[in-house]
Amino acid sequence: MDTAQESQESRAEAMRKLNPAPKNAYDIRVVLKDAPGPFAQIDAAAQYDVENAGECGEPQPLSGAVPRISTNEPVALKRVSDTEFVGRVFADQVLDEDYYGRGVCHWKFIETRVSLRESSDPMATSFVAALEADAIEQGGSKPTFFWEGHYPKAEIDNYAEFGDPSLENVPDARKSEFFEVVISAQQAQP
Template sequence: MKQPDVKLNPQPRMRYEITATVHGAPGPFERIDGHVDYEVSNPACVPMTPVMGATVVPRKRVPVTFTRSGDGRFRGEIYMDYLQDEDYFGQGVCHWAVVGATADFHHREVNFSPAIYKDDILGKRDVVKYFSKKSYEHADNERIDIGANDTSAFNDAAATFSITLHAAERLP
């Protein structure tokens, strides 16, 4: 199946600010960036693949720029309606929806990568992810560390740091 030429919404209005706050990290991060993932929420608008007979739901990843806004605090902006709803396949209008947003904190070869998903964004619920300080200190092997929901996931709960993600709707 041919991937559609996804268009951007010329006037997105559903703007959210994502704030990522680092608590207790053992050192700095070389780079902070991120992305937001979208997917078509109504698969009936997508044709089935000829061989498999399955529907492959289109997805799109859009980069998010995070800027420092205080000590350990970084802000990025996403739009829930950034992609244009349109009839991409001649089977009705495809509606795009946010899956989630991720903040990527890079330290040497490790990407500390907490995510906040659509329901938490819309529900205005903070997401806290915990990371091992040992993971930060032993960052010579390339990997992605998505963290844990609770410090009980670690042998030494005191040797952790956290990243909190918060979403707030902003008027355009």
Template sequence: MNCHDENDDGIDPRVKLRANAGDKLHDLQLRRELDIINIRTANELGPPPPGGLPVAPRRKPNLPASASTMPLPMKAGHQENETMDFKSMAVAASMALAACAPVQEEKPSRKLNPDPKRAYTITMTIAGASGPYEISKGSLQYNIADQQCLPPVRNFAGVQTEPTHTSISFPLTKVADGSYVGTIYLDAMLEENFYGRGICRWELAGIFVTADMQFNSKHFYPSLALWYTPEMLLSEQAKTFYFWKDGLGRPDPSDPAILEAQGPKVFRAEIEAEVFSVTFSSRAVVQ
């Protein structure tokens, strides 16, 4: 059984790069849609109970055996041979699957930089929230900028088993009512020639901060930094985003006052009382 593909070193690197490249905006849109679904579900059904939903044990029904399902009588020797044949087939199948499965090796490229230097201080300010809230730790997503540094795909499944992205957390410290400060490192991931195919370079791809907020005693969990991009971080310009206080979207594109993904630039006075704002600002840390 041939469990490995042909050597793909001869393929044009640009073709492989385009095939492996992701769509950051599409990933962010999917994340936002998932957040909206979770928020609506929590608003309609309430938050999940502590420890998660109860799981009913699955039981096999005790049905009377019919004549068609009763095993045929066989001699002891014949039964022993049948059992041995079945075991032989099971062993052969497991060996074949094991040979075709990708080898689980250590992931050397996913290492933290012991001495990061490219630091930015990020400040997040929340204004106009209708109820109490808590801010969890933020998270950062890093992607490998050029996957040509990774080993070529040779496994039977045709999947790159080495890491192409990773996430790490960063703390946010409350400095005043509604104001939080944290530090982000652009070079938080270690860059080395891990596989002998060139330096694996990481780039910051996304910034995420989730809050546990309340409106009329109901919880919702907006991703406050979902639309705050690394490009905005590097620009060191303040960016403000708006969210509905009840956590529900208004998916009516015909209404000019409806909030868009990043919030309205101008909205009617009666809408202003229904939203709260989150403002991000950044500053490069001089070493």
């Protein structure tokens, strides 16, 4: 990693502060249905964006534009079975603060994403499913369908497959070629 990249990453890391005692918790459940094989690598993250980046962020030196301010915080998933995983996300995980001396940056919880890979092989497809914050806060769920032809590998290195929310446009004769990842959420009990 070059020095400029290290500097940018450490600056991004230092730019946000995590809440030491978050309270607004949601339990996330990930269920795999008809998967074409096992997934050795399963990762989850919660995304948070600054709502008022233009007012509080650091302008770029040449253009004066303020880039989007976002962070993806890891979510620990616990394996319940070969097809089910659970974890906890916090809507209030990132603290609102004046990070750049231009005013308080207000963070907003955006979504939780899950990425499943057959292995760590660079050719292995990442199957990515997400549940938006509004659905999480309402105790909702969302299916995402993936074509099994990209399992375990697509023909592109580090290919990411984002799936489809339904199979309504898939001919009945081909629906068996898809597997499903369902993410659901509920308010965590204290």
